[in-house]
Amino acid sequence: MPRYNPATIEPKWQQYWDQHQTFKTPDMPVGEKLYVLDMFPYPSGSGLHVGHPEGYTATDIVCRFERMRGKSVLHPMGFDAFGLPAEEHAIRTNKHPRLTTEENVATFTKQLKMLGFSYDWSRVLSTTDVEYFKWTQWIFLELFDTWFDHETGKGRPIAELPIPVEVKAEGERAVQQYQDEHRLAYQSYAPVNWCPKLGTVLANEEVIDGKSEVGGHPVIRLPLRQWMLRITAYADRLEKDLDQVNWPEGIKKLQRDWIGRSVGAEVDFYIGPAAEFSNWGCSRSKTKFPRKPDDNVLRIYTTRPDTLFGATYMVIAPEHPFVAHLTTPAQQAAVTAYCEKAASKSDRERQEDTKKKTGVFTGSTAINPVNGQPVPIWVADYVLWGYGTGAIMAVPAHDERDFEFAQTFDLPVIAVVDPGDNDEVDRREVLAGKVCSTIDGVSCNSGPYNGLMTGEFKRRITADLSGAGLGREAVNYKLRDWLFSRQRFWGEPFPILHEVDAADKPTGVIRAVSQVDLPVDLPHIEEFKPTGTPEPPLSKAPISWLYPEINGQRYVRETNTMPQWAGSCWYYLRFIDVRNGQVFIDREKEKAWMPVDLYVGGAEHAVLHLLYSRFWHKVLFDRGHVSTAEPFKSLINQGMILGEVEFTGYVRAGGAFVSAAEVTDDDEGNAIVKVSGEAVTPQKINADDVEKKGDSFVLKADPSIRIESRAFKMSKSRGNVINPDDVVKGHGADSLRLYEMFMGPLPATKPWSMAGVSGVRGFLDRAWRLIVEDRADDLVLSSTLQDVEPTEEQARTLHKTIKQVTRDIDNKDFNTAIARMMEFTNFFTKQTVRPRSVMKSFVLILSPFAPHIAEELWQLLGGKTTLAYEPWPTFDEALTKDAEIEIPVQILGKLRGKVVVPAGSDQDTILAAAQADPRIAELLTGKTIVKSIVVPGKLVNFVVK
Structure with missing residues (x-):
């Protein structure tokens, strides 16, 4: 047996790196910097699975490679330890979440070190560290202290918010209320996604098909007081600035689709008798639009203002605050029952086009502002409160969903766009109201606007509505403000105080906790489990924590907690200056290290973590705390590792x-x-x-019986989860690292195979035997290893391998780099003399992939310290080109032989060599060569008769 023993070698070098702090990063980069980051893990109770090391190994290869090329590399690791996953685990194990989190972090740390990742462990952090979430709370207060100036397109301090004269006249409380309404962090009483099983509300991004992302539990809609973050104010920049980053196009598209920018018009419909409409319109024209909607205005958003004349009914979402106001007594029971049923559906279910449309009439009408006609108002769940204004004008002749609804309830269909003659729809049926057409065309049945093309009609009707005070051009987004509250214990407490009266009832006045009083730590409570009601567990905290008194005024603390996304929104910044107790990050260090040059993680975070982080970063940028507009310069998503076939x-x-x-x-x-x-x-x-x-x-x-083969996602229920500890115990950490990179391209989905792990272990055994004698006693260098100059063939093999591996690492093609090194090993296994200099270069290029065995071989070859900072081998371009190449020779398209010619030979030389080959010459005897086809470096083909 060879002396390669990972069980001995790997702990030895892990201990060396730890003791010598081999990968500790200087505070400021020396020379060119490289900031490489992994999406840090949730430290679950089950520990790492083999999917985690895939991305971590990729970043580790890059970091080790670039250190050897002389760059200052920042490569940190931490733990996203607040939130639902950690708390659900604590509930299952009946342990306090702080205890389970600390245990899980210790397990993850041990496993990560076991795999030899070159993290700077002096910078490790957890979002649950008190000194960390102190600054998470500070950033929240920055959001609370910021309003978005639409004129400049930037966030500004709330003290700079212009206050209307009439508001100032009402006094200090009115001014504070006005400021509170404009803050980026604000309170809302809108309907939210409530999950009874989890006992908390969830953001739209955390609900999938009407169920919670964590646990898959049913979610319903309830009106609750919540903290919201005004991410919609940054929607335009979040979309446009995607052009600044080197991200996969698929991720950019997901974000753009989630943001959902569209250009249209907001239009006000009058609610009341038609006789009053004309005077109402005149009075509104004196008021600059938009004014705040009142009980007599139903505001809609449409991308097709050119179809206003075709609106035959209106729809409001079941959650719209006007439902009660618009519902007549006769329709009360039906509307109430319908809204209750809609509350149990997800937004996606409500948007399914294949389902039959449902709805109920409110009993009320509104007046169409362009023609004064009364329009019935319905409640229907295919309209979402979270999009536009939560109300639409329905034009069934030119909207598929509206057409389906109109057919279901026998509502009028009036065509107002003539599609002309085309292959998509029957023009006559469209104009007769029998089919729906969404094609642009010429306006009809639209009064004074008849005959206008769609684009011109949109521009003119929007301008006319604006002049009359009835509407305006508007940009709308599907993106909703970020629901930022959780009714759970395990999260960052909000640094917010609510003023209370003598009976401890909130007065509506809120204030921020002073920065000198941060952090607001979680109190010790015995019962941390969710109550099952909207009442958060912190409402049962000790009185001394819950009711602070400041300057004689009594307050109650905010008892909701922040979501798990809070800490992960900015951790990449804290890694740069992790122990600073004075500021959240030193400005000079931030300028030196940001942005993150390479970020690797799962694509599932496209519209959660990545969008949220970009939002927070832009606010910090506007407030002057960071120097870059975007946090992550380059992004790679690793693919999923499936279970064995x-x-x-x-x-x-x-x-x-x-x-x-x-x-x-x-x-x-x-x-x-x-x-x-x-x-x-x-x-x-x-x-x-x-x-x-x-x-x-x-x-x-x-063999006549074919069998189906399939690999499934790893899950405990299928029993196909692979524990990296078991792989390391059986084959070594270097084998696990190599196999995860050799499985295929990094972004691809790949099935696991223990046979594949054994295969790369065999490669490491062969690499070991290139240098170490195959014997059972003391380690001895192989007798084939000699201090001689390499032959030309050996030199070419080495230099081609260095070039190819260098290029492949640069391109993140780690699987092909490993294949190149396997070819190198196969070649030198057959060599009876192996130059020491060649083997040393090979060990260096192997080291980013399999650092433990490389360190051991480097030491055996005479290295006195770690190879982590040894210069990366260079290659001679001339030696990367073959001296001779083999050319296939075909006759009438069939392969008949091969000839060897000097690399770079011209057509005549190749043709002459082919005709001189004895076998080819024999086959050509007695035949007439009609044509000779020569592709230099590729093939020769003789067309004969």
């Missing part, structure tokens, strides 16, 4: 197998034989009983 066969009632190629599903999803309809039963097949045949898998016992 599982095999399924199909068995007839009598027990005989039938080939998977002959099986299909019936209407109910049951497996049947395609031809006969005979029912068959799926049966799991052991991998040892299966073999590969071409691109398919078949039974070894009967």
